[in-house]
Amino acid sequence: MMGIRGTSGTNDPERPEGRHAIDVGHAGVRKIIDTTCDGVWVFDTKGRTTYVSRRMAEMLGSTPDELIGAKLQEFLDPEDRAAAERDLHGWLTKQAGANYQHLLRRDGKDLWTRVASNPIENEYHSIVGLLGMFTDITERRSMEQALQRAETEFRIVFDAxxxxxxxxxxxxxxxxxxxxxxxxxxxxxxxxxxxxxxxxxxxxxxxxxxxxxxxxxxxxxxxxxxxxxxxxxxxxxxxxxxxxxxxxxxxxxxxxxxxxxxxVTERVKAERALHHSETQLRLALDAARMVIWSWDVPTHRLEWSDNLHRVFDLPFERTPTTLQEVIDTVAPEDRERVRKEMNAAVENADFEFVSEYRVIMDNGETRWFEARGEVERDGAGKALCMRGTAVDVTARKSAEVALRASEERFRTLADAAFEGIAISDEGKLVDLNNRMLSLLDVQRDDVIGRNIAPWFANESTSEVQRRIREGDTGMYEATLLRRDGRPVQVEIQARYFQADQGRTLRVAAVRDVSARRLAAELLQQSQERELRAREDFSRHLLNAQEQERQRLAGELHDGLGQNLSLIRNRMHLALETANLDPEVAEHLQAVAQIASDCVAEVRSLAQNLRPVQIEQLGLTESLSSLVERVRDSSTTEIECRIEDVDDTLPPDAATHLYRICQEALNNVLRHANAQHSSLTLVRDVGILHLDVRDDGVGFDVRTASGAGGLGLTSIRERAQILGGNLEVHSLPGKGTHLQVRIPFTEPAERH
Missing domain, CATH: 3.30.450.20 (PAS domain)
Structure with a gap:
């Protein structure tokens, strides 16, 4: 590789194996190695340095001579040495490859490298060392870490x-x-x-x-x-x-x-609310004809809200900027007072600046203004600034004048009224008119500021206090006490109105109704006497009717009934005559039958006129018999339930109850057109309950009551005579229900 070849190693144990195995060939190869950007590092099989290029030595912060014989492990982080041993073994077994190594320079700084390695063989193809090409990637690594940190920080910021x-x-x-x-x-x-x-x-x-x-x-x-x-x-x-x-x-x-x-939803809402508030404030200031001002005390300079010219009708060029300019606009008779009031507020921390004054406008009109202000002070109490408001109160002043005139008119009217008028505030008297003073027989100064309650009788005090507490405005009656303790019956009706300073005043009209009350009592007594007279008349009338019915029943039974019986008997005797003409016998038989029918009808009339069976059979059986007779004479199905009531009423009262049941059933037959009806008479403790129902056509109770139907009137009068009452429930097409309640004395309580 680049003229470097592997040679056989030496047996000298003190010298690195293969120390002379590197043959640089000629100077050109050495120059190429020393000038390359990568570092060249050669190791023997024990990991000792046999050759190192100048670039590699610079990367490690050393010189080539210092590195000869040094081991690779000396430049590794302790945590990386085990992995480096495995990499070295792999390289020496011809498992060449590229990886990254974290090295430490002589000065302790990090050196990040990329390593490409190849084993070195001798002429016998035995591995005698290792050649590594080290590329310095420290700067790139730093940039990658910086980029990674930046990405991490961005992600943190992004997510958080x-x-x-x-x-x-x-x-x-x-x-x-x-x-x-x-x-x-x-x-x-x-x-x-x-x-x-x-x-x-x-x-x-x-x-x-x-x-x-x-x-x-x-x-x-x-x-x-x-x-x-x-x-x-x-x-x-x-x-x-x-x-x-x-x-x-x-x-x-x-x-x-x-x-x-x-x-920014909340901020936008707040801004809109603020804008709305400012708009409302501006509109409120304009509507109230009020301006806001700020006075710098040391410089006497004034600042105003932007509606000054609208409220004061001033042109912009005449905006007052000093206190003196403001004082000059005040009416001459008010100027000195206003100046003194402002100075007093500046000099005295306990003084509140409130001043009303007049201003003569350019058009000659006089307008009233009210100014209020609070002083801001420094730590030593020195006045720095006064801030406040000025409001056009011309309308209020006019209203006050009108109010005073109205109060005078009210006083005149109140004193001329026939009713007493009392004005109170939370139960305490504020004012009274002359009529009210006369009712109480007191002087005005004796009652102003005093509680209302003592002027009423004990039985009326709680009711009066309750109505005052609840703000009741309905009319009611109470007993008033005069100064001498004499009671006066009065009728009271109150109203409430808002006074100054948020007070709610109660105005009560009090009318003396003693005379009316007396007249009402007399009328009630007269009506009660009339009612008792009518009841007595009805009782006497009904008793007279019963007596007349009894007389007629007796006449029918003893007179006409007996004569008809004689006629019937004579006809039967005539029929027994021998050799009687058949035609005559037929006529006699017909007359006898008619006489028998008349006798039966007379007996029925007598029974209806006078229920003698009440005396013979008792009320319970008589009523049952009445129901049976009605059933036999009608197609209406009648249910009946009658408890034993024989010991509940005396004979006259029993007759009235019998007539009530009789009239109720007659009404069902004559008017109801019912398929089903029922009569129930039960007894409770001291009360008889009579209920008559039907499923007939029904009627409008109010119309029937107004028409004064004789049947219902008779039932009601008889019930009243017995101390009871009648209730009628009916609607057109819904049937009718009569309820009669009659009190009685239990047998055990009669003695």
Whole structure:
């Protein structure tokens, strides 16, 4: 190789084997070896140096003479020696090859090399040494490590960055994206490569984005920045700040773009909120006719908000810039006072500057302004600046004048009112009119500021306090106490209104209703007497009816009934006459039958007029018999359930209950047109419950009550006579339900 050949080795143990095995041939070969960029290093089979080129010695930081006899292991990192022994063995067994070796120079610095090795043979083809070509790759290794570190650092920054980072190809599709961007947009890592910037850009921002990215990929611009909107996978809209940079190839051709994407949604919201707030403040200041000012105390310079000219109607060239210029605009009668108030606020830390003053406008109009300010001081308490507001209060001043006039009118009207008027604040009296003072029999100074509660009777106090506490505005009655303790019945109704300083005042109109109350009581007593009289009249009338029915029943039974019975008997005797003409016998038989029918009808009439079976059979059996007779005379199916009630009512009361049941069933037959009906009479503790139901045509209860139907009226009057009541439930087409409740005294309680 390059004129170096292998020769037989020597047996001298003190000299490296093959020391003279290197034959440089002639000076040209040696010159080539010494001038090559690679180092040449020759070892014997024991790894000792037999030859080293000048370049190799320089690489190791030594000289060729110093290296003769040195072993390769001396220049290896201890951790690499075992691997180097294996490599040396492989080289000496003709397993030539190339690998990398990490060597240490004499000065301890790292030397990274690439090694190409070949064994050296003698003329007998025996391996007597090893030749290695060492290329210094330390600088390249350093660059590779630096590049690796840079790539690692980039990956760390890329993956850990809180800002979204994406690499985008020339077509606008994502090549890779970091976790921050994936989380921002809601995509998975494997999905993002199918997403282009157009997919996630808001439609309203897409046109400008396309224009910029096209210019970037054409190389017309190297980067661009903009704020835009992204639409996430879930449809949420984000505001982002995009900083896109172009990456070119070594020959300057655009390759791809790297974009840094920051979510600025909250910032945009904050900016918009701030802008909205500033706009609202400006509108509020204009609407309130208020300006903000700042006075530099040492220099007396003034600064104003930009709405000064709109509020004060001043031309721009007349903007007051000093305190004196402001004082000059104040009405002469207010100037000295305003100056003193401002000086007092500057000189006294406890003094708050609040001043109302008049300004004569250019058009001669007088307007009122209110100025407020707070003083900023240094550590020693010296005034540095006063900041505050000035607001046009002309309308308020006019309103105050109008309010005072209104209050006077209100006082005049209130004092002329027939009702008492009391104004209170959280339960304490603020003002009263003359009528209210007269009701209480007090002087105004005796009650102003006092609690309302003591002026009411005990039974009314809690109700009054509750209505005040709940802000009730309904009308109610209460008992008021005069100064001498005499009660006065009053009717109260209150209203609430907002007063100054956020107070809510209660205005109560109080009307003396003692006379009305007395009249109402007298009317109620009269109505009760009338009701009792009507009930007594109804009771006497019904009793009289019952007595008349009993008399008529007796007359029918004892008079007409007996005569008809005699006629029937005489007809039967005549029929027994011998040789009676058949035609005459037929007439006699017909008359006898008619007489029998009349007797039966008279008996039925007598029973209806006077239910004598109540006395004979009892109320329970009489009612059952009544239901049976109604069943026999009608096609309506009637269900009946009657408990034993014989011991519940006295005879007269039992008759009334019988008539109630009779009238209720008659109503079903005459008016209901029902298929099914029921009558139930049960007893409870001290109460009889009568229920009559049907599935008939029903009726409008209100119309029937207004029409005053005699049947229902009779049932109601009889129930009232018995101390009970009637309830009727019915609707057209829904049937009817009558409920009668009658109290009675249990037998055990009658003695």
């Amino acid at each position: 960055s809180a800002v979204g980072i994406v690499v985008v190809d020339r077509q606008g599709y994502a090549v890779m994206a970091n976790a921050a961007l994936l989380n921002m947009l809601g995509y998975r890592r494997e999905e993002i490569t199918n997403v282009s910037f157009e997919h996630v850009t808001h439609p309203d921002d897409l046109g400008e984005d396309r224009r910029l990215y096209t210019a970037l990929m054409r190389g017309e611009i190297d980067s661009f920045r903009r704020e835009k909107r992204y639409v996430t996978r879930s449809g949420k809209v984000l505001w982002v700040h995009v900083n896109a940079s172009l990456v070119r190839s070594t020959d300057g051709i655009p390759q791809y773009a790297i974009s840094m994407i920051e979510d």
